[in-house]
Amino acid sequence: MTTRTQRLVDILTARIQEGVIRPGERLPTEGGLVETYGVSRTVVREAVARLKAAGLIETQHGRGSFVLARPSTTGFEPEPRDLRDVLDLLDLRMGVEAEAAGLAADRRTESALTGLHQALESFARAAAHPSTAVNADYQFHLRIALATGNRYFGDLLGSFGPSMIIMPRERLHPRRPDFATIVTEHENIYAAIERQDREAARAAVRVHLSNSRARLLAAQT
Incomplete structure (x- = not known):
């Protein structure tokens, strides 16, 4: 009801x-x-x-x-069927999210920065809770998109939903030793946006998603 x-x-x-x-x-x-x-x-x-x-x-x-954003009516929902699809999704994210991070660094408000920091803290605290980590990771990336002030970035990542994190799940299991490394990568993105360094923010996202790709491939061997 x-x-x-x-x-x-x-x-x-x-x-x-x-x-x-x-x-x-x-x-x-x-x-x-x-x-x-x-x-x-x-x-x-x-x-x-x-x-x-x-x-x-x-x-x-x-x-x-x-x-902050207008909900998408089309609902582009990524449904990777195999490793190739997951890697392709990471490629798409790298192009979109690197630019979003640069714009967020330019345009972020104090309120947006506070929300981004809250998502970062939630992610860092989720070391023993994989599902919580997935949702917190997604919220972090979504808040970067919203901080651009351009609704299309928010619409696109909003339509992805947490599935963009859940699908390559091997790279985000919080009990893995490299979880602390992943948290540090997120911290680097946040720090660049906080100090309004456009190029550093873009670079930090590219490093994070490139490393995500490498971790995913390593998990297959």
């Missing part, structure tokens, strides 16, 4: 998807949502929290909640 919170999430997601509320625009106030949809403030707060967790909005203290 769909809860009132989920119904409100679905309504707001649809309004963002249809362009009624565009990226960069503010959501209606909490009181406005209560009045418009006839729900409690608790429902509104829970719905906003879910939209924030999904990477669709960010909340700015004293200003309200703002749309």
Whole structure:
């Protein structure tokens, strides 16, 4: 049974998807949502929290909640069938995400940087929890895309979903000794974006995904 919170999430997601509320625009106030949809403030707060967790909005203290990305309606979902497909997906990611990191370094806001750091910390803490690590890794890469301020990057990575991390799973098992190395690669990406070094951010992503490719191939031998 769909809860009132989920119904409100679905309504707001649809309004963002249809362009009624565009990226960069503010959501209606909490009181406005209560009045418009006839729900409690608790429902509104829970719905906003879910939209924030999904990477669709960010909340700015004293200003309200703002749309970050428009959900994709086409749903490009990578479904690698074999090693060649996984490697091809990594190639695609390298091209897209290296450029996204460069733009994020140029354009990131303090709010976006905070969200990126939170995702990094979640990933680093997930050493004993593979599924948590996969989701945190995906959120880290998605937040880089959202930090570009260009909704198409967010749309593309949003349509990939965590499957872009889950498929080459051999390279992301947190109990492997190289998990600390993978965390360091993420830290290097974050550091370059934080100091707004465009070329270093691009390079850090290329290093990370090149190493991911190498780890995946090594796991096959």
